[in-house]
Amino acid sequence: MKILLTGVNGQVGSALKPLLMSLGTVQSPPREELDLADAPAVAAWVRRHRPHLIVNAAAYTAVDRAEQEQEAAFALNARLPEQLGRLQREWGGAMIHYSTDYVFDGTRDGAYTEGDETAPLGVYGRSKRAGEEGLMSSGAPSLIFRTSWVYGLHGRNFLRTMLRLGQERAKIQVVNDQWGAPTWAGSIAQGTMAVCAALCRSAQTGESLVEGVSGKEGIYHLTNGGATTWYDFTRRIFELRPECRALVLPIPSSDYPSPVRRPANSRLDNTKLKEVFGIQLSHWSVALEDCLAELPAVHEVFTKTDEV
Template sequence: MKVLITGRSGQLTRELQIALPADVEQVVLGSAELNLADPEAIRQQVRAIRPDLILNPAAYTAVDLAESEVEQAMAINARAPGVLAEEAAALGIPLIHYSTDYVFDGQKAGAYLETDATAPLNVYGRSKLAGEQAIRAVGGQHLILRTSWVYAGHGRNFLLTMQRLLQEKPHMKVVADQIGAPTWAGTLASTTAALIQHWRQGQAGPWGTYHLTCQGHTSWFGFAEAIAAHLQAEGKPNATLEPISAASWPTPATRPLNSRLDCQRLQADWQVELPAWETALQLCLAQQ
């Protein structure tokens, strides 16, 4: 089986390359080979490669910068997924696309269901929602997997930033009133591999939109505390942490206060198990 994967340098792409079984031929295209802002280039590449499955982890993910780079965010996050969906449908193959908790406004008291109304607060969220809508408009076999707070032991993410700053600074302020599920890219990749395996074995669940995060929830402050505890256990320098409100740490893009996603539907429909966020974090840290 031949799989086309977008986004060569992305943290999820790197984990997917590890998680996919050895009998899968991987065609990984970075921005140098595939300009996702160019619909015609996308079409030409997909038609030339003729994959059996498309995975689209590539995205414009600079949440704050997107507020001033609206066109670029929309081109990559909104229009490109629609083009990939059109080409996948033309080939009669599935598309697996990754979306975000930022399609919601964070005002709900509990965890968000796939059926809850979307209301993104920022350009990034609007662009990702538009990408979802473009895929659904095409139809065909697709999975839209919404996730949250993705990190890995490589790339640029909260885990690596905190590991560095906690050892450089004596004191740090971290937002404590935004709640979500830190999700290791390795968990996303291994779960994706399981979904693909079910499909290949003729045991696919219904296609559509699902939530996929590690289980449980915490705040950014709680996530930072867990990272700090690991550093402390290793005898490394450690800043003191101070919880603050999101309102006292303004950013160009407004972020939802509640990013919790209910993943029960994916687990039931596709028979996959998702680890607790603390367990996944320890697995990630063990690989560093």
């Protein structure tokens, strides 16, 4: 089976690559080889290689900057998934794509299901929602995994920021009124693989995977289990890494100025994933331990030039 993986240097893409290699031949051109905002180049690449499956882990993820860079956010998050979907439809390939809790405004009581109405609060969320709609309307067999609060040992993310600040500062203030499931990029990769394995169970060919996706297409929520706040997440990180000695103080979102409002409730209900594929990711606290177990010592994650 031929697979195109986009965003290979990102959090999710880098976790996915080694796992996807057990399914077939993975091609993962970095930005220097294939600029995904260059639509003609993308079309030429897909028409030349005809991947059975595209796993689109690339995205424009700078939530605050997106308010000023709407065009860049929509190119990657809205137009690219639709274009990839149309290209796959053209020749008969399938697609896996990722989306976000930021398609919701966070006002619901309890966890959001896939059928709940979307109401993004900013440009990033609107661009990701447009990408979901564009891909679904493309006619390609596709699965869309909405996830939340992604972290890992690579890239810019909350965990790495806190590991650094926890050692540098005497005290830090962390928002305590947003609820969600921190989700390890490694868990997203494992969940994606488990879905692919379930789809491929009958035969090991690219065609069988495409057929499998056709029967199950749509949006699925895919997050680690449970829910917490950024404040409690930070406290748990520091418990597991006692070399992070900073005092953690809770603050409301209103004390943390930002160009775009975040949903107060980012909880995503994962029942559909369990019912359709029999898959359930581990609890967020277990995933955090698994992630940190891959980290020998906090200082080894950072180089002098590292900025998180």
